[in-house]
Amino acid sequence: MLLSRQTRIMSTVGDYFILDTMKLQCEVEVISRMLPTFGMRNRGKGNRAVLSIGKHHDRGIKNSAATIHLLICTLKDKSGSKYKLKENIEQFFTKFVDEGKATIRLKEPAVDVCLNKADVNNLKNFLSALRLAHRGSEIDSIPLSNLAPAKTSEIEKPKAKMVITSRKDYPLTTNFPYSLELLQVSYCRLTRVDMRMLCLRRLRKLDLSNNHIRKLPAIIGDLACLSELVLHNNYLEIFSIGLCNSTLQKSLQFLDLSHNRLRALPLQFCQLQELIHLKLDDNELLRLPSKIGQLTKLRFLTAARNKLPYLPCDFQLLCLENVDLFGNLFDHPNPLLPTIHLQIPMTLLEVAARATIKYRLAYGPHILPAHLSQDLDLIKTCPCRRPCLDSFIQVVVNLNLHQVSHTVVLVDNMGSTEAPILCYFCSLTCYSEFLDKYHQRNR
Missing domain, CATH: 3.80.10.10 (Ribonuclease Inhibitor)
Incomplete structure (x- = not known):
């Protein structure tokens, strides 16, 4: 929906506005309230249309004064149908205006003009203009252009x-x-x-x-x-x-x-x-x-x-349908050659960092220095679920990718579905337990 020729709505006296010709693009369905009288039903489907408010001269009456009409143009009827507005609107239905929907009930002819899929702001402006035209107050002071048939480009459905x-x-x-x-x-x-x-x-x-x-x-x-x-x-x-x-x-x-x-x-x-x-x-x-x-x-x-030389420890938390890691420079892991960064005794920073994560304490740049917040964001997690910051044992082990994914593309040309993953242990105890399980699997 759009307001062509940039709608000018400016306050003058009280509720009155100065209006240029307004055009609103939306879906429109015109329903005759006489249909049930003849045992007929409306088809219940709107058409893309352009609605315009402007002046109309009755050519059948010589020197007739211009009246303000509503013009509805569709692709099938580009000339459009005109409806008088002054003192001719029985009711506005605007309960769903914030969803781009509204209905204008006219007295003569007895039809309901149902609007749908309209831009909310443009629709509200358009309804305000209709109310003014219905009142007809100081209508001569409102400069409106003459109504004209809509262009095809104005009626066509917006390009998606x-x-x-x-x-x-x-x-x-x-x-x-x-x-x-x-x-x-x-x-x-x-x-x-x-x-x-x-x-x-x-x-x-x-x-x-x-x-x-x-x-x-x-x-x-x-x-x-x-x-x-x-x-x-x-x-x-x-x-x-x-x-x-x-x-x-x-x-x-x-x-x-x-x-x-x-x-x-x-x-x-x-x-x-x-x-x-x-x-x-x-x-x-x-x-x-x-x-x-x-x-x-x-x-x-x-x-x-x-x-990629290896995968991060958090990779094993994923739950995938398909994973493809073919052709990376994966290292050959050796769990028996760990990198040890244990600090004994642990520093106060390490103790505080572990406690912050363990007890889920709030932190951030607004509470801690930025570099400490970044360190906490990068904290490691031991298989025992305890956190560790700078005191840990690091080791690379193989992960069967079927543990994290239903379908696995081979990692290399040798048919392997395993990839190295970086693991961290918070203590010698946790690392020893891991080694015991590793030796049991490889006996």
């Missing part, structure tokens, strides 16, 4: 999908349709995200694959409806922390970052907790986010052909 796969088709002088829900711009050699795309508030899928984009603006996160973001085959080196802290936390379900130049993802990446499908293939990743286990809704993960 646009696919551009050639640079010559890329719009340079015109904006993207405001109503777009799916936008694909590929093979256009874009080096940055066009800011005009970020004004498309209804956008659900944005596909910018096969371009030359190096950086993503944080304001992509303002696209509150965005559930799919495809950035396959670009030059991305960084995934912004700003995106991780945006409204994408509640909307983004599909993210394709494959065939880029990413070496790492920020810790905050795991705040995108609505993610279901994540594609990271063919990057230069040296690690996955340490808290990846927080992505509790993640079901499909592909990170093939990267440079």
